[in-house]
Amino acid sequence: MLTPRDRRELRKLGVGLVFISPWIVGFLALNLYPILASFYYSLTRYSPISSPRFIGFFNYEKLLYFDPLFIKALTNTLYFVVFAVPLGNMLALALAVLLNQKVKGLSLFRTLFYLPSILPLVATSIVWTWLLHPQYGAVSVIMAELGLPVISWFSDPQWAKPALIMMSMWGTGWMMLIYLAALQDVPQELYDVASLDGASLWRKFRHVTVPMISPIILFNTIVGLIGAFQYFTEAYVITEGGPGDATLFYSLYLFQNAFAYFKMGYASAMAWLLFLVILILTFFIFRSSAKRVYYHGN
């Protein structure tokens, strides 16, 4: 027999589950089933017109050993991640620190830095194509004015990735906003004490600011990393993978395999490898940062 207490608990459980039921449906239909299905597809040869045919780990073997384009896409993506994530993070933190100096016009500056990060990427990608036009783009004109060499940016295999990294730094405003909120939470007393000890600006930044906001640095790094691994729209719109596969990023190649060559099984194997890379990297970042991240309060 259920005691009245059990009954109350059961009722509460029922009420709770009813309220979260939209999420349960979403989790099953949009996350759990697709994850499993995707793993199954990755073990098959599958085009939309035929049904999946089981081929074991052949797709994975082919990706890792026999597909130079896959390796190219992977290295392009790693290049992008290695530069774009730290640079975007540092710029965001620098902007937030500057804004935190109680300057005049704070809200105007904050708006200007934040705005680019919420604009539609398709539109801003087209704008950057024109901005970095080798002959008539504003950046080229300014650089020529300053006596700097002319760069063909998106049409030069060497410069296409740096150009995209530059563009991604322009969209770092959301990170800046998160840093700014964190900086405003660092107790002023800590800085006052540091000042009394004669600490320089840099030492205050290094020994007060950075430890106090370290959980946020970790958060932004991981979110930035996950986003950078899935970098797609800009490469699709601006360069379509070119010139000479210099901007063939992981997601773009995956998309081409799935929706241009209709190799759904092969693309699913790519998706799973990406998933594994992200999981392993996140795990290592958490592990290696455990000693350096300081959680105040709890």
Added chain:
Amino acid sequence: MIPNLGMKRANINTAVSFVLLVGLSAAFILPLFWMITTSLKPIDQLLLDPPVWIPSPLEFDNYPVALEEQPFLQYLGNSLQIGVAAVIGALISNSLVAYGFSRVEWKGRDAVFVLVLSTLMLPYHVVMIPLFVTFSKIGWVNTWLPLIVPAWLGHPFFIFMLRQFMLGIPKELSEATRIDGGSEWILLTRVILPLCKPALATVALFQFIWSWNDFIGPLIYLNERSLYPMSLGLALYHNSQGITDFSILMAASTMAVAPIIIIFFFMQRVFIQGISLTGLKG
């Protein structure tokens, strides 16, 4: 003496920061400035060396020309409809789910909540192909449903934000209503949600922006031009052009960007609040 010195140094810091900020914001505004001035350039001022920074006369005709080239107004209308439908769904679903994770106490709640958060780490590409296969089987390809329905099933980011907000509302408020015989539904709609207005506004705005900016979704699911949202219409127009008249492209880009800028300027406070509301502050 010492406080005075400190004061002076603080002033210098503020001044240096200000100068740096002015320089950096000039760099940040350049792409948008370049977009707008180009969209107003007559064709003979487009390719000048040195360039014309502010064209004269201003050529507003680029906008009607862009609208003739492509049905951009229809694209904008489609984006708006998709966005509004997704926003309504996001408001309803995330309110319900967040309520279940904050104001009702049930066994295993916090463990399930960890599961909610962990789905944030899942790359879209892992679910993209099976979702496409499923949605094609049930005939949703070439409809807006794949772009709208997921928003009706909650998003971990919004659930987290609303939950944090709801946890901040004193428990006694709920107890009082329960003692008066009010159901959980009445509690949610009459007591809790009215207190969550700022958080709900943030959900609405972010969902609208996400829907408006979404590109890969429409790219995968839509192949009929009359259904295109602005993002897809603009991208395909851009990629179909060889050497393009950039003033027309910039006029179209300005039309795609303008609604977001306008919403942002009116709702700025909500946006900024949204970031602090997420409880990211530790």
